[in-house]
Amino acid sequence: MTVSQDNSQPPAGISEPPSTDTNPPDSSSDRPSLSTLTSTSNRIELLDKARHFLSSPQVVHQDYESKRRFLVEKGLSDGEVQQLLREMLPVVPPRMYPAPTPSNLPGLLVGTFKVLSWLAGGSTALLFIYYRFLLPRLTRSALARRSLKSHQSDLFAKLTESLDNLKEEQRVAYADLPHPYPWEEVVPWNDCKSLNDIMAVIESGDSHVPRVTLLRCALAELATQNKPSTADEVFQVLFSTGLQSLLNIDDAYQESLWKTLNDAPLFQLVEPSSQSEPPRWSYQNPEPAPQPTAPLLPSLTKLQNSVAHAASARGIQRFQHTLQALIDVTGYLTTKTYALASAMHRLPGTASVSATPIEEEEVRLEIKALKGLVLNRRTFMPAIPRPSSAPVDKAS
Structure with missing residues (x-):
């Protein structure tokens, strides 16, 4: 039962209290005592019903205010309501608890296994x-x-x-x-006379400038400008032109130029007349290329003779197998010929082998062929080449 139901209807198990407006008895002397007893008995009955109402399962879980309000509406005083509510036992959970869930440990162990x-x-x-x-x-x-x-x-x-x-x-x-001469200049660098000529060759597509050519043209440029050909002036004239951007002159390139200037025999250091002046560099034209040395000509002659001898030896060995085959054939035919002749001239009484005319004719043909091979044997062998060499001009 909920509290929101009509308050005019009593809950189940509780009946409306009897009306106090009963007809008075006829006896005027017993009226006070009867009404008092009736009201007391009704009050006790009402309290019992209220107590039974509060202990019913439908009401026991209702809130405190709802129970109190309903009992007051049914005619109970506040003291009686408080006493009834105190008499009610607290809600105790049932003594039979649900069985605990089975442990998952066995299943976990089985799954792990x-x-x-x-x-x-x-x-x-x-x-x-x-x-x-x-x-x-x-x-x-x-x-x-x-x-x-x-x-x-x-x-x-x-x-x-x-x-x-x-x-x-x-x-x-x-x-x-x-x-080879390490400081030799090749075409077109040996034709360059100034730094402008070098720049023209570089712009044409050849950017590998020999160090000797670069230093030689720098010294020539200083000579045309009437400047002292010191090392500082040489590098200064190189940096003043557009060669630095074309050749990407860096520290390593400058180091290689300085090494070429000191190592090449074409550049000579001229000591000044006075100690206050720095030393100057000069360029000396290279000497013409030396002629072949004397041991070179005998070596070339010896090489030519050895090549000719090797060629002749290879020619002889080329037909060696053919010559050996002819020698073997000659020996075979000779053996057959003497065997046939000895068989035809055996003594009487011995076993003889009669040769048919066909066999004799074959032997004769083989002998003739053998004679032709032996007599013309030189046709199978080439003439041995004689080593020949052109006369050496001693004047050259």
Whole structure:
């Protein structure tokens, strides 16, 4: 039952209190006592019903104010309502609690065991596949790579050794040959007379300027300007022109120019007459290229003779197999011829071999062919070339 229902209707189990407007008894002497007893009995009955009402399951969980308001409306005083509410026992939860939920530990342990078993089985299968199929292939591949690397190292070692031997042989073979002149100027740089000529050649597409040409033109530029050809002036005239941007002259390039100026025999340092003046540089025209040395001509003659001898030796060895085959054929035919002749002239009484006319004719033909081969044997061999060399002009 809720409190919001019509307050005029009493809750279940509680009846309306009897009306106090009862007809008075006829006896005037008993009227006060009867009314007092009736009201007292009604009051006790009303309290019992109110107590029963408060203990009903539908009302026991209602709030305090709702219960109090309903009892006051039913004619109970505040003291009676407070006493009834105090007499009500507090709400006690039932003594039978629901059974606790079963523990998840066994299921958790079973699941963990299943997961571990699957992991162990999968790991075992993977290890088996790895050791059975993958590891042998990886091992073979690693061994093949190692052997290939070792083979390459051996080949590189042999190549290095052969290159060293080749360098040593070239050093010994080229000892008699004239060495190139390191300070020689090539075309078109040897035709440059000034820095403007160098800039023109650079603009045409050739940007590799020899250091000797650059220094020579710088000294010539200083000579035309009547300036002292000191090292500072040389570098100053190089920086004053547009060559610095064209050649990208940096510290390393300046260092190489200074080294060329000091190492090249074409540039000479002229000491000044007085100590107050700085030393000057001058350019000396190079001497003409030296003629071939004397040991070069005999070496060339010896080389020509050896080449001619090697060519003749190769020509003889070329037909050696043919000559040997002819010698073998000659021996075979000779053996057959003497065997046939000895069989025809055997003594009487011995076993003889009669030769048919066809066999005799074949033997005669083979003998004639053999004679032709032997007599014309020189046609199979070329003439041995004689080593010839052009006369050496001693004047040259």
